[in-house]
Amino acid sequence: MGRDFRRLLQGVPCWNRRTQAIYEQHGVPLHDVVLQSRAELALLCELIEREGVRSYLEIGVWTGRLVTALHELFDFDRVAAADIGVVESLGLPLRLPFGVDFFHGDSHSAAFVAWRRALGPVDLVLIDGDHRYDAVRADWELARRSPCRLIAFHDIVGDDPGSAGVRRLWRELEGDKIELVAPNDELGQRESTMGIGVVRGPFPRPGDLEADWPG
Amino acid sequence: MPAQEALEIGLVEIRTRDLQRAREYYEAVFGWTGTPVGDGSYAFLDTGKQPIAALYEIGNRDIPVGVTPYLLAPEIDDVLADVAKVGGEVLAPKSEWGAMGFWANTQDPWGNGVALLQPRSAWSPSYRAAPRHPIVWAELRAPDLQAAVRYYKRVAGWSFQVKPGVDHFAFRSAGSHPVGVGLVGGARADLLGQLTMYARVDDLTEVGERVGRAGGSLSQHSKTAPETGRIRIAYDPDGNAMGLFEDGPRGA
Structure with a gap:
């Protein structure tokens, strides 16, 4: 029997009514929480456990709560993160797990490409950075050309205009896709407005040549 | 391998040469009321929130x-085995502690110095007071x-975080646990004389004044803790340090 991730995540602050209110007021969730529904985060944890994920890369970490919570739960052999560090300019703290391999910069830069190449194989990559279509598409293109088993996206469902780019890309992607979707209890939802989508690899697939690397 | 269940700090023991004097000091400064137990050389201090504090009069x-924090351990033997494997020292082996457990x-x-407590049943001290100046942070060399x-x-099963660009400090956030932990x-590390616990105070200046009136002393200056607020060290009449931590605008 697997671990009860709902219980284990109880102490982890996730997207709640206050976050929602701040987001509706400012258009940015200026709140130091995991920007995920707790119910969907629990589903992601179940997948991580089921798939035996031992290395993890998160692109777009906000304040670092998610990568920290996952590393606490799974004690990954290797944990990496990339972020432009926007929260610091918004007055929120950025904290990361001890031992993290951190790229502080733009995930679409040549420097990131070099960093990602040096990082080597990763079991799971979570893309949760810039949600505009071109940006998330670029993150996907980089991710799928790098050695990894699973690539996940946040915000694949709902009708938030800010996530339209992710939803469009998710619809376009082909392959073995898993949707982790559950209403956010803390918002009293009946339907999810976020959702996590996971594409199963392995990556790179045949034909994804190194020469195709953007950047 | 999944991470083990983390051990939390349940009790903070303060050793003193004069229990009555120490009781008066901690009640006056922090509002923690004491309840003597046993032969009168031990008293629990009601902090209103985990961890509870205690005074232990040492004649020897x-x-x-x-000041020694106690980790709540389901099985002390398992922890002691780990301590020995990773270079720590067992100063006192597992012993009975009356109705408390081991x-x-x-x-x-x-x-x-980090002690272990294996309670006989679930750890749930009966707090009589609302939380007053709870102990929220431990800083270790x-x-x-x-x-x-x-x-x-x-x-202890603790996972630590860092701030990008800061390479001398790792921490276990206070927000998700009863007590946060900082490793300096x-x-x-050489500037840190001893393991220091910190209590959250509403007004550092006011509590600092109470320290002086109650026979304690203060570190010379307050410091700004990264991101979170102001800190100052209070020394009780025995010379034991207890940090005072005042939240900044962002909180802990």
């Missing part, structure tokens, strides 16, 4: 005063930061 001058005392490779992170991962590494 060979035993120094000091205890043991350890020291990490950097001299921080860790000259070899990497090794200390590995040590406490193994012994590198050369800065």
Whole structure:
């Protein structure tokens, strides 16, 4: 029997009514929480456990709560993160797990490409950075050309205009896709407005040549 | 391997040469009321929130005063086995502690004393007071930061965080746990004399004044804790340090 991730995540602050209110007021969730529904985060944890994920890369970490919570739960052999560090300019703290391999910069830069190449194989990559279509598409293109088993996206469902780019890309992607979707209890939802989508690899697939690397 | 269940600090024991004087000091400064137990050399202090505090009067001058946090351990034997494997020292083996359960005392490779308490049943002190100046933070010397992170991962199941660009400090956030933990590494570790617990105060200036009136003393200046607020160290009449931590605008 697997671990009860709902219980284990109880102490982890996730997207709640206050976050929602701040987001509706400012258009940015200026709140130091995991920007995920707790119910969907629990589903992601179940997948991580089921798939035996031992290395993890998160692109777009906000304040670092998610990568920290996952590393606490799974004690990954290797944990990496990339972020432009926007929260610091918004007055929120950025904290990361001890031992993290951190790229502080733009995930679409040549420097990131070099960093990602040096990082080597990763079991799971979570893309949760810039949600505009071109940006998330670029993150996907980089991710799928790098050695990894699973690539996940946040915000694949709902009708938030800010996530339209992710939803469009998710619809376009082909392959073995898993949707982790559950209403956010803390918002009293009946339907999810976020959702996590996971594409199963392995990556790179045949034909994804190194020469195709953007950047 | 999934991470083990983390051990939390349930009790903070303060050793004193004069229990009555110490009781009066901690009640006057922090509002923690004391309840003597046993032969009168021990008293629990009601902080209103985990961890509870306690005073232990030590007559034997060979035993120094000091402050020791107790980790709540489901099985002390398992923790002691881990302590031995990763270079720590067992200062006192597992022993009975009356109705409380069992205890043991350890020291990490950097001299921080951390005790263990295996309660007989679920740890649920009956707090009579609302939380007043709860103990929220522990700061430990860790000259070899990497090794200390590995040590406490193994012994206590703690995971640590860092701030990008800060290489001398690893922390376990206070927000998600009863007590946050900071490991001070590198050369800065030498500036930290002893393991220091911190209590959250509403008004550092006001509590600082109470320290003086109650017979304690204060570190010379307050410091700004990264991101979070102001801190100052209060010394009780025995010389035991208790940090005072005042939230900044962002909170802990």
